[in-house]
Amino acid sequence: DGGITQSPKYLFRKEGQNVTLSCEQNLNHDAMYWYRQDPGQGLRLIYYSQIVNDFQKGDIAEGYSVSREKKESFPLTVTSAQKNPTAFYLCASTKAGGLGLETQYFGPGTRLLVL
Amino acid sequence: GESVGLHLPTLSVQEGDNSIINCAYSNSASDYFIWYKQESGKGPQFIIDIRSNMDKRQGQRVTVLLNKTVKHLSLQIAATQPGDSAVYFCAENPGNQFYFGTGTSLTVIP
Numbered sequence: 053d054g055g056i057t058q059s060p061k062y063l064f065r066k067e068g069q070n071v072t073l074s075c076e077q078n079l080n081h082d083a084m085y086w087y088r089q090d091p092g093q094g095l096r097l098i099y100y101s102q103i104v105n106d107f108q109k110g111d112i113a114e115g116y117s118v119s120r121e122k123k124e125s126f127p128l129t130v131t132s133a134q135k136n137p138t139a140f141y142l143c144a145s146t147k148a149g150g151l152g153l154e155t156q157y158f159g160p161g162t163r164l165l166v167l
Numbered sequence: 168g169e170s171v172g173l174h175l176p177t178l179s180v181q182e183g184d185n186s187i188i189n190c191a192y193s194n195s196a197s198d199y200f201i202w203y204k205q206e207s208g209k210g211p212q213f214i215i216d217i218r219s220n221m222d223k224r225q226g227q228r229v230t231v232l233l234n235k236t237v238k239h240l241s242l243q244i245a246a247t248q249p250g251d252s253a254v255y256f257c258a259e260n261p262g263n264q265f266y267f268g269t270g271t272s273l274t275v276i277p
Contacts, residue, residue: 058210087267094256094267095211110264142210153199153218156258156265158210 056159075143084126089140186244190257197259
């Protein structure tokens with residue numbers, strides 16, 4: 053049963069703390085993406101990776117970091133530098149690398165809340 | 168940045184009626200569009216896509232219409248069911264990345 057999994061479903065962050073959101077896919081997709089979703093706004097791109105060991109900043113990368121050591125995994129770290137981290141975080145993937153005409157499929161999301 | 172907007176933030180329809188959800192996009196270079204359905208607390212689910220060389224595409228109970236002249240996209244859902252209640256949003260891609268609309272909340276009245 054192929055798909056994208058994200059964990060945890062809910063995550064709580066204390067002030068000054070770094071937290072890591074997990075994203076795994078078994079679709080054998082090359083490209084993976086992280087988006088942030090806030091009420092009343094469209095999804096905004098944080099980081100994306102077209103291939104293993106390579107990633108690029110999206111529109112709102114400040115305060116976030118990523119790694120892509122394996123094709124199936126693309127974890128996102130929300131650092132203490134991100135002053136407004138409360139949001140719904142969505143991971144996505146596409147079959148081919150790049151941001152062109154490829155259908156993006158999404159994971160179930162992680163809701164991050166600040167204590 | 169890109170601006171992808173929806174004409175109506177909420178839409179209520181009777182069960183069995185047809186639903187039409189609209190989306191205006193701003194980049195005339197966009198050549199690929201996707202409609203997503205998102206239920207509360209869940210990730211977006213792909214519904215249907217269309218490329219700019221087409222005006223219409225049909226799926227199971229859904230139809231997407233693309234009017235490039237006025238930069239308008241619509242999603243039609245036939246015989247709307249209670250399970251169709253969700254937020255629907257469009258995405259456009261001018262070739263570099265996807266830009267997403269804010270969404271329309273569809274409520275189906277039994």
